[in-house]
Amino acid sequence: MTGAAAMPAPQLTSLIRSALAEDLGRAGDITSNAVIPAGQTMHGVIRSRERGQLAGVEAAARAFTLMDESVEVAIAHPDGAAVEAGATVLSVSGPAHAILAAERVALNLLCHLSGIATATAALVEAVADYPARIACTRKTTPGLRALEKFAVRAGGGVNHRFGLDDAMLIKENHIAVAGGVTAALARARAAAGHLVKIETEVDSLDQLDEALAGRADAVLLDNMNPGDLAAAVARVDGRAVTEASGRVNRDTVAAVAASGVDIISVGALTHSAPILDLGLDTLPADE
Secondary structure, rough: OOOOOOOHHHHHHHHHHHHHHHHOOOOOOHHHHOOOOOOOOOEEEEEEEEOOOEEEEEHHHHHHHHHHOOOEEOOOOOOOOEEOOOOOEEEEEEEHEEEEEHHHHHHHHHHHHHHHHHHHHHHHHHOOOOOEEEOOOOOOOOOOOHHHHHHHOOOOOOOOOOOOOEEEEEHHHHHHHHHHHHHHHHHHHHHOOOOOOOEEEEOHHHHHHHHHOOOOOOOEOOOOOOHHHHHHHHHHOOOOOEEOOOOOOOOOOHHHOOOOOOOOOHHHHHHHHOOOEEEEEOOOOOO
């Protein structure tokens, strides 16, 4: 996947301004200010040190230009692009103080988001023979949800709900407090607007029958083995969207997809993906 749709500019700018302010603190980059003469320029490139899928390229570029609008950034590989080890992702030229002050924020975002995109792409590839789509969850870093969900899209995945107000998801604790699947669904159906979808978590075929009787739009098949998932998909028979969730990884995802589920949601995409190793290298002035 290349050229993933960007997140809204106002959100991105606000988030990066906050990250830069956090890093600059009260006195700015006292190291660069001390050892590099004012007005010194530099040229550098961010390269990938391993194979992976990119996300956060636009965010990294924005970090440099927000630090100083005179910094020139040239993107070689956009968000959503697959790169090999050694590939140049972007180049920067301009005031050294600004580039070095923005370097860590740019790389933190780029490495983290590319790690999410890379992990997502691996699962998407693993289920390529099946119709199931790979989705993230709300298990995101506070304050970074929009960017992390963007990274999932850059890796070829899809987004689950963004927050508690997107859709109704009746989970295990809701069911316990409400008095069962049937009661919870009835109350949700009575309260939901005509555009609000209702999903119900189930962990048994009996609960699934209740969810179907209550006209759930989607069912979250929680921690079921592939055999039970297949039985559940057959029982649903197209009456609701089927979502599998629970400890899915690269080794198990194909078997889950083979059950016929529509969606496979994986919290680890955003809460546990390792970074993609990228770094900024300074180049001689004549390169």
